[in-house]
Amino acid sequence: MGGRRDRRPTIVDVARKAGVSKSLVSLVMRGASNVSEASRQAVLEAAQELGYRPNAMARSLVQQRSFVIGVMVSDLSNPFFIDVIQGATEAAREAGYRALVNTGGRQKDNEEDAIETLVRLQVDGLVLAGSIVDAQFIERVGAEVPTVITNRHSRSKVIDSIVIHDRKGAAMAVDHLVGLGHRKIVHITGGRGAGARNRLNGYRQAMKRHGLEEEIRVVAGAYTEKGGAEGVARLVDEGVEFTAILAPNDLAALGVLEALNARGFRVPEDVSVVGYDDTFLAGLGHIDMTSVRQDARQMGAQAVEMLIERADGQRTTTDHIVLEPTLTIRSSTAPPPH
């Protein structure tokens, strides 16, 4: 029992057992067409009996191709990225590739390390989802392996990017609120997070467009529940008046809801709240929050498709794709009081 350390059987072991050459075993394992039925059976049987599994590393070494797509995701606790991963995983599988995920936990060093690990493993392509590492570092990596970066603008000549139009998304949220009659609309920012800057600009521009330049109010926050709650605390401390809040993402919006609740504001009767990303959190019946929708799944899938296109040599130019956001209206927004 526990016959673990007996060293895994190799293609040569199978060949010996089946009484053929290793080349033939290789052919059978890859499903080649011109192999006699007799040999095929003998090989398969021997492989079965020995519990043989091809060594993917040895294979990639000679093929110069691993059929693995590496996905480096900045923050696993953000449901948005989970959807990106699932989209990527599925698309990879459909194309005969596998997606492997590595995370850096929003720490620069660890993210670099995670990326480095994947590159050394000779992945055929790399998806960087919301990474915070330097553009310079990414550029170097991109020179070696096809890379797509998501949720972060890039003008690189080497690296593809795929983002969702953040400025437009924020503007849609403002439009919706103004349409309901709100004027005192404030924005809690996402700090240095990916895309936060553009969401802020979108808010500003939309406010101006509606002639509400005077009403623009912005406080610092972050892409976390805590960031949202602190934003509300700042607003209240500074005595800012508001009837609607645009949060930088859903997680922060949850913090906003909580903080408002703790201070006796009712949502949406007293204050309307809009989230961003439209993750499953926003859809939870108990929360049911209006949120700007980004199709994370599609983003992940598309990123992988772009990589495979490159890996197959079908494309040599660089692409920068911008997807359109939509607005999912739920019950956290309503006309302002009186």
Added chain:
Amino acid sequence: MGGRRDRRPTIVDVARKAGVSKSLVSLVMRGASNVSEASRQAVLEAAQELGYRPNAMARSLVQQRSFVIGVMVSDLSNPFFIDVIQGATEAAREAGYRALVNTGGRQKDNEEDAIETLVRLQVDGLVLAGSIVDAQFIERVGAEVPTVITNRHSRSKVIDSIVIHDRKGAAMAVDHLVGLGHRKIVHITGGRGAGARNRLNGYRQAMKRHGLEEEIRVVAGAYTEKGGAEGVARLVDEGVEFTAILAPNDLAALGVLEALNARGFRVPEDVSVVGYDDTFLAGLGHIDMTSVRQDARQMGAQAVEMLIERADGQRTTTDHIVLEPTLTIRSSTAPPPH
């Protein structure tokens, strides 16, 4: 620009450029001690200039060691597993390993495929988190690579396991509710999910222990929001009376909260609700739900530590670890009405 396809530089290229042998380059890259300062500098410089990165596959091939731990996680949308991943990632990093994640999306075929991929990549160890594949399949894998399975009981002689005492956890929830004065406590099950059976048994036994055998009421559910909501629907349809609900996990508990809310029940005034896993969802200020705590992070970390112990050959026996759950009491539980 875009000098991608120039073939990556190898150790030989570096050697040539530095005017030394490839062996020496290898020594420098691995930080060996007895290398002259002059050679070291020359090699590092050449490597830097060429943008050389060691090929991890070639390395593992000869070392018979990849320093990669594979983590196959059943369901990425369950926040519980995210914590397992994070614990595993961190523990691996501390030990000089890397964790790579692959998911099967709760589909048997895909899970098997995900596991197979990792094994072929010659991972040094495998963590199976909440996997639903056959015990037989797992057993075969375990014979080849050190494997730890979590959240699922195992008596295997080959595979380590690490679970949290589900029976005890469910019992703690019942104890808490009974302590508050509840008698009509119902359980919505987790269906065929990992550990669901034991949670059900824990509920039953605890009810008996409190002399509430007559009050035992069980309806089918699942480890999803939908599963929880459907459970409530069944309870109401069947006209079951209850003052407290034990959900199979947090996600389901959210569905329960929503369904109760929709039917005009107030929580906790009319009905108390207890979740399971104590994920960040339960802690969200807006939800603030009592939940049985399982330390997922620690579980992930411990799994990796067990694997590395094995990989280093420090241990040849099989371990089956049972962790203790605790109860996090929040505001979704209170004494029953009147």
Added chain:
DNA sequence: TGATTCTGTTGGAACGTTCCAACAAGCGGG
């Protein structure tokens, strides 16, 4: 001085695959 140890360096053999040129056997056609 000659033997011994230490320091730094080296080439070739592995690791487990795939690729490729080459071949043997069988077959049909002239």
Added chain:
DNA sequence: CCCGCTTGTTGGAACGTTCCAACAGAATCA
């Protein structure tokens, strides 16, 4: 009967590393 073609099969070279036994030269020792 020989030629060319097809069908299966093969051994050796490659992939990019690490390992290992072996070395040259300097330093140490008796």
